[in-house]
């Protein structure tokens with residue numbers, strides 16, 4: 001057992017599952033027996049603080065170059081009380097802009113000591129079969145890098161006596177959050193009313209009516225595309241011109257970055 005860190009907590013928000021994969025791979029690399037997971041995609045975190053000899057790994061997707069506000073809402077009143085943490089963002093091969101800086105600053109303000117940071121690439125939520133954007137990522141290489149990052153974090157925590165203020169790229173004031181247009185994916189006639197989209201929706205924007213029709217609250221929808229990716233019938237569709245824009249401009253493979 002590590003002499004300083006006795007437990008690890010993975011906390012992630014991950015509608016389409018890429019941040020979850022990265023969180024778990026980082027957790028594998030940390031190699032501690034006492035590891036807990038808190039998936040805040042559908043539920044609020046109900047932990048208020050962690051022990052001083054713990055390390056928390058926060059993993060969030062990037063939305064519009066920022067951390068989605070729901071990530072912080074779901075954390076509730078969680079406070080670090082001087083415990084260590086690592087911040088990780090997962091983005092869809094365009095850019096993470098100010099998201100990593102925002103996550104680092106927020107966790108510092110919540111009383112965590114941020115000891116390392118990283119960015120990884122996940123299949124873009126708007127990626128489609130005919131216009132793939134980072135399709136299949138994180139792949140084998142990415143997951144290996146995430147595990148390596150976890151190992152490096154633990155090695156440094158046990159050998160570096162004092163962490164100064166961590167540099168991560170980004171600007172403050174952060175990139176402006178554009179107001180979301182009221183929109184949501186639609187369900188086609190191939191829908192078999194299985195309800196999987198209902199239970200996968202982080203904002204509870206979807207319901208089935210008495211006839212089995214899918215109803216979506218366009219004001220609650222965050223366009224996360226969890227429902228699109230989970231639908232076994234391929235009946236949940238979100239068409240946006242942004243997919244072509246991403247496909248045309250952000251196909252060149254980007255790679256993970258680590259900051260210590």
Ligand SMILES: Cc1cc2nc3c(=O)[nH]c(=O)nc-3n(C[C@H](O)[C@H](O)[C@H](O)COP(=O)(O)O)c2cc1C
Nearest residue numbers: 015016017018019061064065092094095122124125
């Ligand atoms: C509303 C929205 C905004 C997004 N904005 C960005 C962005 O600014 N840059 C980027 O590279 N990817 C962006 N993405 C893609 C996600 O960051 C990426 O697909 C991520 O892997 C999703 O994480 P998850 O699988 O954990 O949900 C966006 C996705 C959504 C749904």
Ligand code: SF4
Nearest residue numbers: 191192194195197231
């Ligand atoms: S997951 Fe697909 S098939 Fe199932 S209810 Fe939703 S839209 Fe219909």
Ligand code: SF4
Nearest residue numbers: 201221222224225227
């Ligand atoms: S309805 Fe909107 S918020 Fe809910 S899962 Fe689908 S895209 Fe995400």
